[in-house]
Amino acid sequence: VKTAFITVNLVLLAVLGVAFNRDVYSRLGPTATRYVDRFRSDAMIKEESRAELSTYYEDLMFEGGSIKGYLARRYEGYNYSLDEWDPFDGDDSPHWQPTDDLRVLGPKPSQVVMLDRIAHTFNSMGLRDREYPARPAPDTYRIIMLGASNLMAHGIPDGKGFEALLEDTLNAEPVGPWKHFEILNFGYDSYTEVKNLVQIDKGLVFPLQPRLVVFVTHSIHDFWEWDYVDLVSRDQFAQIGYPYLVDFGKQLVAEDRRQLTDAERDSVVVWVYHELLDRCRKASVPCLAVGIPLPNSMSDPERLAARMNLIRSTGMPVISLHRSLDGRDLVELQREPWDDLHLNAEGHRIMARDLHRGLLAEDAEFGLGLRAPAPEPLVTAGAAK
């Protein structure tokens, strides 16, 4: 064994160890930091490269046959329909109940579901939240948040999601004349805006008398599409309900497609936010959309900002947190090493902090009534920022 050989080993290892240390490369400027961050994130591979090439070995060494894919199944039950393991998987799970609308499935009320060995408590209204009275007290400012799994705090202990943390913060530091703040978490896996519209149209939201309705969104994948495309492929147009989406589905069938183009997705976003805004205005409740970044290199700030601008173009007030994770190592904010679609507890803490700041900053402009309650009934500003 030659000294030169050992020296090369040690030097090369030392160089690699230093070069990939984030404290070191982040001093080289934002461009270099972004590049090396992407280099270190296999989320990039999964979303970008992996989609384009499907070699035998690539297939085996990624999702299906990799230890990462294996662990994802091990802990999440992906690809297994054994309801005793993953209560969120499979139509016959005792924790689901079918809906006769575009949501397809929904949670059963009053249950504690173990997911990834973490208790997810659902209250008597079927919300992942504590119990609330049907009507808020007069001195209580009630917010209803609608969104998907990150709002539900998928895989995060009860009370540690950003919605619960924000509620705690608002109650610890009350704003304006309000003595109490309640945030009702309507978040659920895959419940993005189109399913939020169904929740509103099913009369689940406004009877609870919110003073503000918040739609939480992010930049990647419209997860509702899976259920939608499935319904379209089975000609279940009655269950889809909305004529716009029915026509859209018939167009997909005519063109023998199972995917929406980016332009089509944008048009659905515009349509759904017009509808959501319309419902909130009719109910005279202010509303806004909040864009949260995900710990995934595909969810880059510009992409989220573009989506939020599109939403803003509909007249919906918008708080975009697309810069909230700037300077942070995204991998360290992932819920689990194999799950880059969900924030961990630290990510939720950041979202709660920044959303709190955003709400206070935009209170007056959006007419949220946090500091000065408007006379009943509230009328939303609904203005574009």
Added chain:
Amino acid sequence: MASTALGADATGRNFTMSGMMQKLILVAELLLLCIVLQETRIISPAFIRMFWIAAAGALLQELVPIRFKPAFFLGLSLVCTATVLQIFPTLVLVGFGLALIGVCQLPIRLGYRVAILAAMAAVVAFYRTGAAWLPKPSMDVLVIIPVLASMFMFRLSIYLYDRENTKTKLPWTQTLNYFFMLPNVCFLLFPVVDYTTFLQSYRDRDRWKVQQSGVRWILVGLVQLLLLRLVELHVVRDPDDLVTRLDHFLYVVSAYLMYLRVSGQFHIIVGVLHLFGYELPRTNNKYFLASSFTDLWRRINIYWMEYMRKMIYYPMVLKLRGWGPVRASIAATVCVFIATIVLHAYQYFWLSGDFRISARDLLFWGLLCALVLVDMYRERRHMERQRQKGALLTARGGPQWQTWLGTAGTLTVMTILWSLWASESISLGRWLEILGRVVAP
């Protein structure tokens, strides 16, 4: 104090390195490897976690008496497996694995043992398909199937084969090490390690040299995976977004480059085993520089080639020797490729849950088989000519430029073939259109 010849200094004199210095260097190398794995995140977090334990184990084994070192490796392998799978699934894995090995030991005819093993595999296979009508055991039992399969799907056949063809008593601890070897739990796609080679590669003395080659193999694997990341960032193209000729060219070449992931991981696997005294041969050898298709077959995924040679090629040639050497060799080679197709689908099933033999698979392996056969014919003719001239027999010959030409030709054809294989997301017509854009004047 023990000392080892290290080399020569600037004056040409030999000098030695003390045992303590060797240990310090190894500590530094392993610590740096842990840091590099942690910082680059080039491999799964499960492996990074496991490697910290393995590195500590590689250092601690120096304190273990020589005769207990294999047992120490077995214990460490099981601990590492448990850190990834947790304790109960690991116990299930070991229990089922011992049952499979136990069947191989039964004092009954080979055919009966194979039948029992096949029946056991069939039951597990039904569960692997996720058939809803089966009684559902605990998820902790079900989730170990891919890991169990990764450890036993090929190695069990080699073990059974070697057990039948050897008269010596096989060592139990090393047998268990062979099946439950440490890095396997983190790499479900695992090189098909040969049982006899595994036993013969073990060195219980002079570990320093073996460990240094292990560190080098891990480093080589890491560099290959880093290069692959560059390929993924800058070379891979979306077939729907190809505009320039360069885009088309990069789309075609990127597929073959993705094999760096396999070779990189295999180098790391073998490197980890070297740290514990298993001086296994290399798994891939400069396959991009293969000068012919037979040469490629000898360089790429060498363990697979050896497995096929041992289990299919030689038995077939022996069985068909009445046909004459040329015909027997051709028939055996065709059988090797047919077995490769079927066993790749078999492997795919166990690891991912789906049985995959696509038209592209058949086309790829069929064309590769034809090219290997043509090369075999050319090599045989070359050797015949040399024999007639009374020259020393060599498989290759000719001037250097011919070798380089062969390398360029093999690389080009393999790049195109691999691209064809990897482009399942687009139609054959679209792939030909892309290829046409690359080669069109």
